[in-house]
Amino acid sequence: MMEPRFEGRVAIVTGAAGGIGAAIAARLHAEGAAIVIADLKVEAAQAAATKLGPKSIGVSCDVGAEDQVESCVRTALACFGRIDIIVNNAGLMPFKTLAEWSGDDWLKVLRVDLLGAAFFTKQAFLHFGDKGGAIVNIASVHAIETSANAAPYAAAKAAMLSLTRSTAIEGRGVKIRSNAVLPGAIDTQMLWNNPNVQSGAEVIDKKDVGTPEDIAAAAAFLASDESSSSRARRWQWTAGGWPSSDQ
Ligand SMILES: NC(=O)c1ccc[n+]([C@@H]2O[C@H](COP(=O)([O-])OP(=O)(O)OC[C@H]3O[C@@H](n4cnc5c(N)ncnc54)[C@H](O)[C@@H]3O)[C@@H](O)[C@H]2O)c1
Secondary structure (H helix, E strand, C coil): CCCCCCCCCEEEEECCCCHHHHHHHHHHHHCCCEEEEEECCHHHHHHHHHHHCCCEEEEECCCCCHHHHHHHHHHHHHHHCCCCEEEECCCCCCCCCCCCCCHHHHHHHHHHHHHHHHHHHHHHHHHCCCCCEEEEEECCHHHCCCCCCCHHHHHHHHHHHHHHHHHHHHHHHHCEEEEEECCCCECCHHHHCCHHHHHCCCCCCHHHCECHHHHHHHHHHHHCHHHHCHHHHHHHHHHHCCCCCCC
16 A cells, blocks of 8 residues: 655645545545644634644634634644645635726735735745645636636736746755646536536536546655655656756
């Protein structure tokens, strides 16, 4: 049987009270990691942690508020003594036409879908220490192709890819790896609540819908040492389009 890849490691997974995040938390935990579930919905986060079992906690955290991100990281360090993996999964996808979005609407989406990842990335650089670690950003297919009425979400997810590249570049010298997953349609509330899907403007064939566990498997690979082999690193740099001296 495969060795558990995350024995002795500690992971923070944001937005993991349900959906894709819960599947990622479950996968990392099943492979040995201690888990911090950081979610706006604290009761659901704590229930999800209880369901996982020992070595997991649920923490109240609005990822768009830097002080709450700092507090979540302090809690993780107090409980488990180290942080090795951060999965920036929390997300929000509201819908309006371009004429309707207010400045506050834009900022609300950018805070959760982009700045949340930036705040946790800062904490990784401050607290991963000499051992380094891995950041996995859950972006979206909307980062590269989108549909009507989701402009702030698409912009935030595109910028998240840029943040992932910046993190990989600055993380290289301090053993911090950074990758993004771009899910398509995945079977969660976010998909079925999408008004474009509900109205039929966006047609989703149920056969094409992925599961949260599919994304969890990809995230777990990217969080693991398997993705830090020189072969994987070459692929990551190539995918990032950034020239590397060791290619
Ligand atoms: N479901 C899909 O089809 C799909 C496709 C592409 C990308 N994604 C991305 O995957 C991620 C997870 O999506 P999901 O489908 O599981 O959604 P979901 O709505 O089921 O879960 C999102 C979770 O994030 C939490 N959250 C929302 N705002 C938060 C905040 N400010 N701080 C902390 N937690 C917050 C929610 O409470 C919830 O638990 C998101 O980043 C989403 O953009 C989903």
